[in-house]
Amino acid sequence: MAGIYLHIPYCKQKCSYCDFHFSTNLNSKNELISSLLKEIELRYQEINEPIETIYFGGGTPSILSNQELDSIFNKLNKHFDLSSVKEVTLEANPDDLTKEKLAYFQNTPINRFSIGIQSFFEEDLRLMNRAHNALEAENCIKLTQDFGFDNLTIDLIYGSNTTTHEMWRQNLQKAVDLGINHISSYALTVEEKTILNRKIEKGEWKPINDKHQSDQFDYLVNFLESNGFIQYEISNFGKPGYFSQHNSNYWKGIPYIGFGPSAHSFFGNKRAWNIANNAKYINNLKNNNLPLEIETLNLKDQYNEMMMIGLRTIYGIDPILVKSTFGKLISAHFDLEIEQLFKENLVQQIDGKIVLTKEAKFFADGIASRLFYVD
Known part of the structure; x- marks a missing residue:
């Protein structure tokens, strides 16, 4: 078995802490999707085994139009054996999960959503420069469940100076009360070339407090454990039957192929990665060149x-x-x-x-x- 990862490098706005490869300029989106489809055409023979999991990451894959998602699924179906696929995950922002979009998703292979909640509090969301508000964070979960999707994971960030211990307790309690079966939770980290780092360097925001973060991590582990979650990876907590199959396969060393700018692939003793530049990615594929580097481990x-x-x-x-x-x-x-x-x-x-x-x-x-x- 193997997995497929697709990197969609677009977001509506830049989160203060993010150093992933993405762009807020959507002008090249049509060209990039065409290039991604071309890459699939050129590389599909690198994986000869049946596909078990598909993961749309980013960026914000929920920013894709229905037609763009359909074109990707059609291309994957043409070139891969998808008869054994068990899990198809789409990363989504709360403000993208509308009734119209969810009705469309019901007619696609997508059966799992990874929703970038980060916090149910406005103070945290403002610090992180998220595109959604606290009300949208809660409502999108209920709406997605109303459309029949129960395999949801949400991201929550701890350790921000805006997040008191009581706020962190309430964040976790709300997630449990909403019936969430999987949570990915990360410490707010300060990466170079991010808004967060620049603000801290200028003295506009306080530096991250390690003790504050470790205390909230300890509470996270104990609280979720007492509510039936298993910490199957340092940052990932799932109830039985709701572990991420795609990520678990990463950790077990199962091969996967990645498409899109900055996407990584793994083939046992070889690792490959695409160039993290949208324009260069597009131009290479226009000329039938793969913007790919390969390393033998x-x-x-x-x-x-x-x-x-x-x-x-x-x-x-x-x-x-x-x-x-x-x-x-x-x-x-x-x-x-x-x-x-x-x-x-x-x-x-x-x-x-x-x-x-x-x-x-x-x-x-x-x-x-x-x-x-x-x-």
């Missing part, structure tokens, strides 16, 4: 990736697989480092797999980096 790269991904998930790291795959030098390094992590109570072994302890999860990436093998 050596054993060290594959090991380091296994460490990073494995410790972020409940699937963990299989020490037997490490020893049988990566040879004596890397295995000896792994044994030495993992022993120290056990001594510090940062990892534990469950059903033969090494996973983080609950207290260590907020520091997952730093702990994983201690296992990295560097020549």
Whole structure:
């Protein structure tokens, strides 16, 4: 089985914290969709196995017209075996989920929505420069459910200086009260070349407080656990039967192919990515050239990736697989480092797999980096 990712690099406006590849200028959208369809034509043979999941990410894929989405589905159906597809996710902003749009979605293969709520409070939404308001955040969930879609995930952001602990509690409580079965939750991070970073550098906004964020992360984990959610990845919480199949396949190392500017692909020991520039992406494909770079992953790269991904998930790291795959030098390094992590109570072994302890999860990436093998 394999997955397909489609990157739609357009948004109505720029969120203050976002450093993803996107544009708020929609003038090139028609050309870009034509180029994306061309890319599918040129690359479909890179994946020969049946497709299990499809994911529209961005940007804001819900900004696409009905005709544009239809053209993408028609092209995918022409070139891929979609008979085994179980999950088709579309990322959406609350203000795009209108009655008219949802009626259209009912007649497409889309069966899961990832809605960028971020917060149910106006103060947070203003800080983040979101295109929707708090009322739209709540109403779009109810409306989407009314149209028969129950496989919804929402994004929530914690750790902003505008988000008090009580506001964070209410955000999570509202999500549970609305019957949401999956939540992706991220700390507000300050990335270079973002509005948020510039405002903090100018002293217009306060710097992010690490203790404030870690306290809200701890509350997130405990609250969702007590309400029947499983933290199956550091930032992802789902009730049984509602885990993201597409993202889970990423973390399990299942191949996927990505279309669109900045989209990534993974084929076992190879990784590929498209140029993160809309104009160059379009111009390359007009000339039947692929705006693609390819990297072959050596054993060290594959090991380091296994460490990073494995410790972020409940699937963990299989020490037997490490020893049988990566040879004596890397295995000896792994044994030495993992022993120290056990001594510090940062990892534990469950059903033969090494996973983080609950207290260590907020520091997952730093702990994983201690296992990295560097020549």
